[in-house]
Each structure stands twice: as C-alpha cells, then as structure tokens.
Amino acid sequence: MQETDERLLIVDDDEMFCHVLHRAMSRRGFEVLVAHDAERALALARQHEPTMATLDLKLEQESGLKLLPEMLEAVPDCRVVVLTGYSSIATAVQAIKLGAVNYLCKPADAEEILAALSQEEADPEAEVAEHPPSINRLTWEHIQKVLQEHDGNISATARALGMHRRTLQRKLQKRPVRR
Structure with a gap:
C-alpha cells in the first residue's frame, strides 16, 4: 500500500x-x-x-x-x-x-x-465524442438544461417545455440514454 x-x-x-x-x-x-x-x-x-x-x-x-x-x-x-x-x-x-x-x-x-x-484544474480542451448523440440523448440533455435553468423546479421546467408535470417526472426517473 x-x-x-x-x-x-x-x-x-x-x-x-x-x-x-x-x-x-x-x-x-x-x-x-x-x-x-x-x-x-x-x-x-x-x-x-x-x-x-x-x-x-x-x-x-x-x-x-x-x-x-x-x-x-x-x-x-x-x-x-x-x-x-x-x-x-x-x-x-x-x-x-x-x-x-x-x-x-x-x-x-x-x-x-x-x-x-489528478487534474489541477478543468480542461476546457477536453475531447467531445466523435459520434453525434441520439435524438433521445439530445432530448435528455435539453430537459436537463431547462431543469438547471429553473433551479430544479419540476413544475416550472414542465411549463417551459410545454409538457405535463407528471410526464416530465417520469422522464426524469428513467436513466439517461447512453448515446
């Protein structure tokens, strides 16, 4: 050790x-x-x-x-x-x-x-994956972005996305799509 x-x-x-x-x-x-x-x-x-x-x-x-x-x-x-x-x-x-x-x-x-x-500070030059993300992954990321903009407020996020709050909650309970 x-x-x-x-x-x-x-x-x-x-x-x-x-x-x-x-x-x-x-x-x-x-x-x-x-x-x-x-x-x-x-x-x-x-x-x-x-x-x-x-x-x-x-x-x-x-x-x-x-x-x-x-x-x-x-x-x-x-x-x-x-x-x-x-x-x-x-x-x-x-x-x-x-x-x-x-x-x-x-x-x-x-x-x-x-x-x-081991990194001393964040690397802004970090590689982005070559393969474009799937539509499902892009949807997941967009939901996360809007959720972040509304400080985690599910109701406000659902309104901003134009969907029912329960639908959004179900989407958030699922694991994110890999790519």
Whole structure:
C-alpha cells in the first residue's frame, strides 16, 4: 500500500458506493472522509480541509451543484470531481463553471476517479465524442438544461417545455440514454 498525504472527502448519499470507494481509496493510501449530505460535507470540509473531493450531483435533498461553491469557499484548494448517474452537457458545463476540475458519469471506478482528481484544474480542451448523440440523448440533455435553468423546479421546467408535470417526472426517473 502506497502512502499519500492526500485527504479525500466522498460526498454521496449512496452508502454502498461510499463504502466501496472508501475501501479502494484507503488501499491506495488516502485518508478518506465520507458525508451523505451537504451539512455533514461542509462540516468535514471545514474541519479536515481535504485536498480532493468527489461530489454526487444528486444528493437526497440537495443538488451537488449548490454545495460545490460552498465547499470551495470552505477549502479553496480542494480539487472536486462531480459524479452523477444522470449526466448531461448542461450539468457538466455548470459543474466546471462552479469550480469542479472534472465531471464523471457513474459507474466510475477508483482509477477513473483518481485520473479525474489528478487534474489541477478543468480542461476546457477536453475531447467531445466523435459520434453525434441520439435524438433521445439530445432530448435528455435539453430537459436537463431547462431543469438547471429553473433551479430544479419540476413544475416550472414542465411549463417551459410545454409538457405535463407528471410526464416530465417520469422522464426524469428513467436513466439517461447512453448515446
């Protein structure tokens, strides 16, 4: 086991994911802290000043995008990677604008997360996939963009998209289309 001076804060409401990532990073010599909500994440960040953090986009009651600036205000030198099972270009761009060094789709393994965390700052020249996304993927990303513009408000987003609120809720419950 290699030793490192790095302190990693994992912020995710998925306890099993946290357990697996905690073990993987501990084996790599990291000091690992875990928080399942924004309040605990901020308390740990202020107390332990992590050098790195993974931040879930959708916490149980909150958005990781709202927590990101607060974490970086508490620990300005922390390198944060936003993780999500519901990726979209809109949320990726927003995460980078707010100070994340990278944005990864779940499932991501420890090596992918380490590679993303090793970046000192976001790479605006990152490659975009060569294959154009499908119509279903473009629809998903457009919904995510409009949802972001309305601060996560489902009713306002449904009105802006001209669809029934329940229809939008059903679409949001589905996993995003890959490509």
